[in-house]
Amino acid sequence: MIPLSAPSRVITAGAGLLDEALAAQAVPTTPVDWRPPLPGTAEALVKVLADPRRQAANELAAGRLTAARPYLVGVRRASEVLAEGTFLHAGPPISWERASGPMRGALIGAMLLEGLAGDERDAEARLVAGLAAGEIALRPCHEHATVGPMAGVVSPSMWLFEVRDEEHGGTAYCSLNEGLGKVLRYGAYGPEVLERLRWMDEVLGPALAATLELAGPIDLRALMAQALQMGDELHNRNRAATSLLLRELAPYVVEAAPGSAAQVLRFINGNDHFFLNAGMAAAKVSTDAARDIPGSSMVVAMARNGTDFGVQVSGLGGRWFTGPAGVPDGLYLGSYGPEDANPDIGDSTITETSGLGGFAMAASPAIVRFVGGEVADAVRATRSMYEITLAEHPAYQIPGLGFRGTPAGIDVTLVARTGLLPVVNTGIAGRVPGTGQVGAGLVRPPAEAFVSALLALADAVTDPFE
Amino acid sequence: MIPLSAPSRVITAGAGLLDEALAAQAVPTTPVDWRPPLPGTAEALVKVLADPRRQAANELAAGRLTAARPYLVGVRRASEVLAEGTFLHAGPPISWERASGPMRGALIGAMLLEGLAGDERDAEARLVAGLAAGEIALRPCHEHATVGPMAGVVSPSMWLFEVRDEEHGGTAYCSLNEGLGKVLRYGAYGPEVLERLRWMDEVLGPALAATLELAGPIDLRALMAQALQMGDELHNRNRAATSLLLRELAPYVVEAAPGSAAQVLRFINGNDHFFLNAGMAAAKVSTDAARDIPGSSMVVAMARNGTDFGVQVSGLGGRWFTGPAGVPDGLYLGSYGPEDANPDIGDSTITETSGLGGFAMAASPAIVRFVGGEVADAVRATRSMYEITLAEHPAYQIPGLGFRGTPAGIDVTLVARTGLLPVVNTGIAGRVPGTGQVGAGLVRPPAEAFVSALLALADAVTDPFE
Numbered sequence: 001m002i003p004l005s006a007p008s009r010v011i012t013a014g015a016g017l018l019d020e021a022l023a024a025q026a027v028p029t030t031p032v033d034w035r036p037p038l039p040g041t042a043e044a045l046v047k048v049l050a051d052p053r054r055q056a057a058n059e060l061a062a063g064r065l066t067a068a069r070p071y072l073v074g075v076r077r078a079s080e081v082l083a084e085g086t087f088l089h090a091g092p093p094i095s096w097e098r099a100s101g102p103m104r105g106a107l108i109g110a111m112l113l114e115g116l117a118g119d120e121r122d123a124e125a126r127l128v129a130g131l132a133a134g135e136i137a138l139r140p141c142h143e144h145a146t147v148g149p150m151a152g153v154v155s156p157s158m159w160l161f162e163v164r165d166e167e168h169g170g171t172a173y174c175s176l177n178e179g180l181g182k183v184l185r186y187g188a189y190g191p192e193v194l195e196r197l198r199w200m201d202e203v204l205g206p207a208l209a210a211t212l213e214l215a216g217p218i219d220l221r222a223l224m225a226q227a228l229q230m231g232d233e234l235h236n237r238n239r240a241a242t243s244l245l246l247r248e249l250a251p252y253v254v255e256a257a258p259g260s261a262a263q264v265l266r267f268i269n270g271n272d273h274f275f276l277n278a279g280m281a282a283a284k285v286s287t288d289a290a291r292d293i294p295g296s297s298m299v300v301a302m303a304r305n306g307t308d309f310g311v312q313v314s315g316l317g318g319r320w321f322t323g324p325a326g327v328p329d330g331l332y333l334g335s336y337g338p339e340d341a342n343p344d345i346g347d348s349t350i351t352e353t354s355g356l357g358g359f360a361m362a363a364s365p366a367i368v369r370f371v372g373g374e375v376a377d378a379v380r381a382t383r384s385m386y387e388i389t390l391a392e393h394p395a396y397q398i399p400g401l402g403f404r405g406t407p408a409g410i411d412v413t414l415v416a417r418t419g420l421l422p423v424v425n426t427g428i429a430g431r432v433p434g435t436g437q438v439g440a441g442l443v444r445p446p447a448e449a450f451v452s453a454l455l456a457l458a459d460a461v462t463d464p465f466e
Numbered sequence: 467m468i469p470l471s472a473p474s475r476v477i478t479a480g481a482g483l484l485d486e487a488l489a490a491q492a493v494p495t496t497p498v499d500w501r502p503p504l505p506g507t508a509e510a511l512v513k514v515l516a517d518p519r520r521q522a523a524n525e526l527a528a529g530r531l532t533a534a535r536p537y538l539v540g541v542r543r544a545s546e547v548l549a550e551g552t553f554l555h556a557g558p559p560i561s562w563e564r565a566s567g568p569m570r571g572a573l574i575g576a577m578l579l580e581g582l583a584g585d586e587r588d589a590e591a592r593l594v595a596g597l598a599a600g601e602i603a604l605r606p607c608h609e610h611a612t613v614g615p616m617a618g619v620v621s622p623s624m625w626l627f628e629v630r631d632e633e634h635g636g637t638a639y640c641s642l643n644e645g646l647g648k649v650l651r652y653g654a655y656g657p658e659v660l661e662r663l664r665w666m667d668e669v670l671g672p673a674l675a676a677t678l679e680l681a682g683p684i685d686l687r688a689l690m691a692q693a694l695q696m697g698d699e700l701h702n703r704n705r706a707a708t709s710l711l712l713r714e715l716a717p718y719v720v721e722a723a724p725g726s727a728a729q730v731l732r733f734i735n736g737n738d739h740f741f742l743n744a745g746m747a748a749a750k751v752s753t754d755a756a757r758d759i760p761g762s763s764m765v766v767a768m769a770r771n772g773t774d775f776g777v778q779v780s781g782l783g784g785r786w787f788t789g790p791a792g793v794p795d796g797l798y799l800g801s802y803g804p805e806d807a808n809p810d811i812g813d814s815t816i817t818e819t820s821g822l823g824g825f826a827m828a829a830s831p832a833i834v835r836f837v838g839g840e841v842a843d844a845v846r847a848t849r850s851m852y853e854i855t856l857a858e859h860p861a862y863q864i865p866g867l868g869f870r871g872t873p874a875g876i877d878v879t880l881v882a883r884t885g886l887l888p889v890v891n892t893g894i895a896g897r898v899p900g901t902g903q904v905g906a907g908l909v910r911p912p913a914e915a916f917v918s919a920l921l922a923l924a925d926a927v928t929d930p931f932e
Binding site for chain 1: 692695696697705706708709710712713714716717718720721724727728729731732734735831832840841865866868869
């Protein structure tokens, strides 16, 4: 019964039915989200929330994440840091047998690039045989202080951004971005893909390495803070950050690599996602600073291999908690549609893990033209992420929200309590190997990854009465 | 008497007192701005509003303004387009006697740059004598298809952006931006100012001219549309547009001027306002396309010389309607304060005339850190400008307002009817010659400029019964 004798305000919780009914009667309402906790988490939640270490551990974790000062210190060939015969890939560990189309496509491409196979079939046969014989190793990027977008395959002839956290001393790597269209990270491995990768190995990599030696470290925290004020969310939109990095490096490119400067600058200008990989390494080095804090329920990695979506938690070491990767909901290129989409893939969710990407969409109203939806949806996505995060980032601010810091540091207990899953902003790969990108959109991680992480946190709580 | 027996909504108009009183009683209100028309305009308004040519003329004017397609086609030395002995300046015509400190400072600097005087005193004496003898002419930029920021002084050794409207065929020019701190346009003329201008004449100008010849025309409409989606309002914030222009030109700078490419790229990267002048020429060529339409009450220029604020109207040819320039309200640099400020100066109000700058502040929430106020003020400023404009720009859109076009084409009758004066976003010059920039902020034009324009429009109405 709604009293109508005075101006009323009704707070409606949960499902929208009541709210809509009242709105239809012109009763002012204040809708409030309410969702039940994730199923099967009640007991574990009680135990984890009562863990006396939790609060201090999470404060430390979120503090280290948001205090990190990532600097781009160099560009180096993966062969310098990667053992021969090792291929890195995105997401949690995966076997060839369970690997999706774009993951297989990217691995085939890497075999061809490295001259380890003559053609596609040969590459596949040698991969299977090499893996069985232990001559080839397939390892997650995350286990090698590295991240890779989409398939995330890194082989020795690829070059990496090297990012150092000047606050805590960590180092992280990410491959160089190949550009758009048919590219290895989306599972394409045709001649134009390999030709581009060879040019990147012979020209781009050495030129950028020389440029960074001359330019000295680039403060990525400052650059990314600027880019957020310029409409990037730093996952699916990197136009501002790419522009800011290019303008900072341009004079040094000319001085360090005069012969290839025009080519290099043209390549970077041709790809608005060029910055993404540097930003991913910055996010990786920042979340790594928050790892291994006993009792912390903060997420330090979210990553997908195209089959599984995996989560790592600060208090639980290097363990992965996984569930099936979903198919993003978004806008498709050309005549592609959802039936062409591979499940969610890539380490680029490290941006969301650090409070960027889907979490910073309110800074990027123009992103809706790329991933779908309305500007209000983007603002709502960011606002809802404050419900499941531990901190507001002091440097990464959203002008449109009155310079509020981005929501940073996902807490597994808050996810379980609210049932609110992280918002991920992502590219969509074609599921058939060799296709490339088919779209971009939004996706949520599988709830089971967070449920199993929570159960593991509960198991790890030391009962003071035992 | 407010009925309280049912949920009420009260629409409050005008002064905020009633609205605040109701809000204090928790009565929901919908405040609506209402302001009395500008004093002394009632009779003229009736006459101008009844002018049968008005609607079609304004549709044509606004249509031409918003259909303009400005392209950056070249960079050329002012000596190519400017007669010897002529100095251009910002704003409506002004004599040396009435010129403000920064205007005098910039003219002294131009005399020194051109080698026409040995020192400051000598320059001043020769200027006064030359003007009296008719050997030196002081002309508004606007009369030479040119605009100049702040003092806007253009002398033959300066280089100009050349912008062509590919839709209507017009051409407009604007000087190259010198950077920040002590610069001629803010009235400084010390050795470092002149040294920089000489380098711009000898190195930057020729390098950019060669670069543009190689790069071909740059689509400024597309670039500016992008920059609005990246947090620029294109008057006081040009960081995105500068970045986009630099990244577009960089490969061509390397190819066209290899010897000076690093210097040139470093200079552009060092100045986030570098794009402003190209944007001003784009705005000038767009507003010029809407000139001289009989019966149109649309403003085609707003410009200040540091003493007077002047307005030109499409239906009234080259006539200026002026009032005293006000002192901007904003943020001051270092220990400067309002007592150091010169009245409003510069042709950069051409951005507001074309629907950018203060009119597009909602696209630029970060601008409030530069000009003061809150993000909500920036949004409110843009929203209020829809009240006095004829069109929403089809290409220049504001993502945060759901991609609504910027308010473009100020109508003198709407200004007079609402009493709402254009919002101008501006830099603040020191009033003592030689000082340079002291701050940035917001300013409103003097109402009398619009009142006298309206009276002239009324005079120009042909009475069908006479």
